[in-house]
Amino acid sequence: MSDFSEFSERDWPSHPKYIDEGYKSTTFRGPTKPLIPLQQTLSEVTGPVYGQDSVSALDSDLTMNGRKNGEPLGERMIVTGKVLDEFGRPVPNTLVEIWQANSAGRYVDLMDKHDAPLDPNFYGGGRAVTDSDGNYRFKTIRPGAYPWGNHPNAWRPAHIHFSLFGAGIASRLVTQMYFPGDPLIPLDPIAQATPSVDRLVAGFSLDVTEPEYALGYVFDIVLRGPKQTPMED
Amino acid sequence: MASDEKKLPQTPSQTVGPFFSYGLASEQYGFSELSSIAGREIAEEDEPGEHIKLVGIIYDGQGAPVSDALVEVWQADSQGRFAHPTDGRQKNTPFTGFGRCGTRTDPKNRFTFATVKPGAVGDGEAPHINLIIFMRGLLSHAYTRVYFSDEETANAADPVLQSVPADRRDTLIATREESSAGVVYRFDIHMQGDQETVFFDV
Numbered sequence: 001m002s003d004f005s006e007f008s009e010r011d012w013p014s015h016p017k018y019i020d021e022g023y024k025s026t027t028f029r030g031p032t033k034p035l036i037p038l039q040q041t042l043s044e045v046t047g048p049v050y051g052q053d054s055v056s057a058l059d060s061d062l063t064m065n066g067r068k069n070g071e072p073l074g075e076r077m078i079v080t081g082k083v084l085d086e087f088g089r090p091v092p093n094t095l096v097e098i099w100q101a102n103s104a105g106r107y108v109d110l111m112d113k114h115d116a117p118l119d120p121n122f123y124g125g126g127r128a129v130t131d132s133d134g135n136y137r138f139k140t141i142r143p144g145a146y147p148w149g150n151h152p153n154a155w156r157p158a159h160i161h162f163s164l165f166g167a168g169i170a171s172r173l174v175t176q177m178y179f180p181g182d183p184l185i186p187l188d189p190i191a192q193a194t195p196s197v198d199r200l201v202a203g204f205s206l207d208v209t210e211p212e213y214a215l216g217y218v219f220d221i222v223l224r225g226p227k228q229t230p231m232e233d
Numbered sequence: 234m235a236s237d238e239k240k241l242p243q244t245p246s247q248t249v250g251p252f253f254s255y256g257l258a259s260e261q262y263g264f265s266e267l268s269s270i271a272g273r274e275i276a277e278e279d280e281p282g283e284h285i286k287l288v289g290i291i292y293d294g295q296g297a298p299v300s301d302a303l304v305e306v307w308q309a310d311s312q313g314r315f316a317h318p319t320d321g322r323q324k325n326t327p328f329t330g331f332g333r334c335g336t337r338t339d340p341k342n343r344f345t346f347a348t349v350k351p352g353a354v355g356d357g358e359a360p361h362i363n364l365i366i367f368m369r370g371l372l373s374h375a376y377t378r379v380y381f382s383d384e385e386t387a388n389a390a391d392p393v394l395q396s397v398p399a400d401r402r403d404t405l406i407a408t409r410e411e412s413s414a415g416v417v418y419r420f421d422i423h424m425q426g427d428q429e430t431v432f433f434d435v
Binding site for chain 2: 004008010011014015016017018020023024025026027028029030031032033035036037038039040041042043044045046047048049050054059065066084085086087088095097098099101107108109110111112123124125126127161163167168169170172173174175176190193194195196197199200221222223224
């Protein structure tokens with residue numbers, strides 16, 4: 001067996017609590033007993049490995065990967081960013097999966113009953129693998145806001161769901177990216193259950209924006225990482 | 234060598250929400266636009282080891298099965314080796330040890346994985362499968378471990394299992410059931426209540 005470096009701890013003050021009064025679904029779903037501390041073993045510092053060969057170019061282009069008979073409707077956008085660990089090291093070759101509603105605020109998931117149109121040319125799911133500097137890049141359509149049943153007249157702010165692994169299951173993260181200036185963020189119980197929710201708001205970038213084509217947004221992501229730099233063989 | 238000093242705050246976790254099916258488990262839910270990176274079949278037929286099914290239901294705090302959860306499996310192969318570079322032992326099979334299953338496609342909202350029983354990873358460790366649970370209403374994912382009811386001796390020596398208060402250890406033991414259909418380990422998960430499953434601060 002190899003020696004390994006433990007990963008930095010889950011930074012609980014950065015994450016929402018399991019039970020949140022405002023977000024009603026947490027009431028009967030969040031664990032109520034204290035978590036049991038676990039001394040990390042090889043189980044936690046390893047995780048599934050997906051490299052560049054796990055994705056095709058189309059996987060990261062959501063303006064293309066759902067087309068049936070034309071272009072998807074809505075505002076084209078680029079979302080790009082760097083995946084880093086808490087020590088500032090880029091996380092290369094890690095899988096980034098995203099899923100989102102279409103421009104009308106409707107998901108292709110069959111359980112989404114919101115009375116807004118599906119777009120036959122937009123699927124809303126994709127994935128990318130970070131490059132050697134930890135960068136990822138997607139092309140997509142800006143998602144719309146949509147109503148949900150948490151409380152009367154509740155609307156989720158526009159968001160894109162992100163799922164990442166990092167180097168081991170200890171660095172697993174599922175999160176959501178929001179948009180700057182969205183007036184729904186201060187009204188959203190999920191966003192408001194989150195300490196430092198501003199870290200989940202992407203930045204608009206004119207540098208990333210492609211002239212005559214698509215607006216650009218930057219969303220960097222910080223994962224847990226090994227406490228010591230792995231030794232080079 | 235980089236400094237081991239923390240420089241950046243972790244990105245906060247958010248719930249997976251109710252509509253992850255086509256993004257994270259597309260093939261299981263019948264979508265063809267995007268292939269799945271992992272599913273319920275973790276072990277191929279010729280993978281060495283004892284082939285098993287891991288089956289369970291996730292119950293919420295009111296005792297209702299959760300129909301919109303996602304369960305991920307991470308496990309070693311039958312010889313206790315992880316398909317990961319940090320595990321320096323060479324593997325010679327395509328077994329990745331990673332699986333994913335959503336709970337909506339089964340009429341009883343069960344999750345089911347077809348896999349092999351893992352071997353013990355290190356000296357003194359009992360065989361176990363690592364689970365990660367996601368669902369609407371769960372703002373941070375929950376980690377738990379599946380141990381096996383027929384590994385009493387190894388379980389009694391496992392440092393992680395022994396660190397759990399004795400009256401809660403049973404929540405981490407999957408029950409072995411043998412039939413003509415094969416070996417099934419049953420592992421139900423209770424998010425809350427008297428039977429609340431042990432979740433770890435990994």
